[in-house]
Amino acid sequence: MQNFQIDNLDKMILNALLDDARIPYAELGKRFKVSPATIHVRIEKMRSAGIIVGTRLAIEPKRLGYDVSCYVGITLNNAGDYPEVVKRLEAFDEVVEAYYTTGKFSIFIKVICHSIDELQWVLIGKIQSIEKIRDTETFMSLQNPIQRTIKI
Template structure:
């Protein structure tokens, strides 16, 4: 039995920018999240609709920006990236965000960055080969960005929950 957080939450109010999708759209998304290579024919058979219906629904969701692409995922540790960490970044001024983001985009080891509220202005996810490489990255690349006031590094020990959103 599916546990729909939103459906079960009496405090949830759909925002004005929430897309209107029905149960078939949700089922298609959930199936594609599990296997993005599944054919429209297989999806049609699974959901008892024609492959053309699946195609039209997927194209509609692409056009509306719900589906933004298909991507390959890799296991960083298998490629030698043994250190995953998160770096909370405090900026000298909120106005420094665009320039700092531009500089962070130039650093290959930064795989995700978020503009946040709270203690940090920016929160990044980093993959490195070693602690020594992380040290070099912090000192020579990140902390040397003039508009950064301070950083706080959190090293991930494991990633026991890794999933896409559930619809």
């Protein structure tokens, strides 16, 4: 994979889109003193280069009653079990992030549930029932004071 070189205008566009992905090209053009067509070309160039990937909607889970957020460190029986375990974890709606890691755990996942009772069911009835998982350790999240992507 090749790194793509961006200039100051690209950086300004990316940072503006990170703040508000729905901002019109015309508004960006006025802000940065270029035409909306230039903004369009720059954004499409960054999409083609894989810098801009998709468009996502952000949801506040607590507003929908998801009051429990935790991280689960997973130790596998064998390193070769990774692909199958990830495939199984991906099927659980409560698992919202997964990372292949070094150190104590093979996989580190983020789980969001409505309640502690639901979390217990997810841990015992779903995650720990995967036979290729040797051990788990759960870390409860009390707050998420920093939540952002990188700024360019």
